[in-house]
Amino acid sequence: MTSAPGFVPPRDDDGTFLEESRVSAAHALRDIVHAFVRAQPEEDAYDEIRGMAEQLVARLDATPRRDRMALMQAAREKHDGAFPVGIGAGGFNDRAVAGLANPAAVDIEVEPGGGDVVARVVFRKGFEGPPGRAHGGMIAAAFDDVTGFIIGRIGQPAFTGELTVRYVGPTPIETPVVMTARLDGRERRKIFISGEATVDGVVTATCKAIYIAIDPSVFAASPDPR
Secondary structure, three states: OOOOOOOOOEEEOOOOOOHHHHHHHHHHHHHHHHHHOOOOOOOHHHHHHHHHHHHHHHHHHOOOOOOOHHHHHHHHHHHOOOOOOOOOHHHHHOHHHHHHHHOOOOOEOOOOOOOOOEEEEEEEEEEEOOOEEHHHHHHHHHHHHHHHHHHHOOOOOOEEEEEEEEEOOEEEEEEEEEEEEEEEEEEOEEEEEEEEEEEEEEEEEEEEEEEEEEOOOHOOOOOOOO
């Protein structure tokens, strides 16, 4: 089975990472969404598309519901009360924006290792705002997730407290965008991070984020333990 882009299985799977098959299925569903947005089929095709979609929804609705809170808590218990670091750990692959197992996510592939975060991002057709350009809200959402990788690398669970984005120029769709993020400093519970998005070396947007650090022991105890 072909892996979804960006999926790197852990060296020692401790049970907190999602199966590769779930990630691959999510990527296929993502392809469907963007194909639908960019295509203009004959009118009679829509009834068939709707019928297939309704059948798939019915099949999924007939299965048990997935409990991300339970996954997070179980992951913490397996790591002696500390929340594990890793984008796939504890149900994080289900998250919005960059979750590998979330069909509605943006295509974000982060380079492994290092202190700074370097990510390759592609805003596909379904995330178009003005013709040919990525929607500003999607750019901000991608910044929120890319800067969040800094939190994972320093091993400190935290929530976004503030995110400011400056749009310098147009960010094209269906074109590789490089988003970088770096840790600028810390002050008590505040974590300061900045970043930028570039296309062929030209800056199209910048961001500044303030994260609020959370005690790892309570991070998975409630939806928002602030």
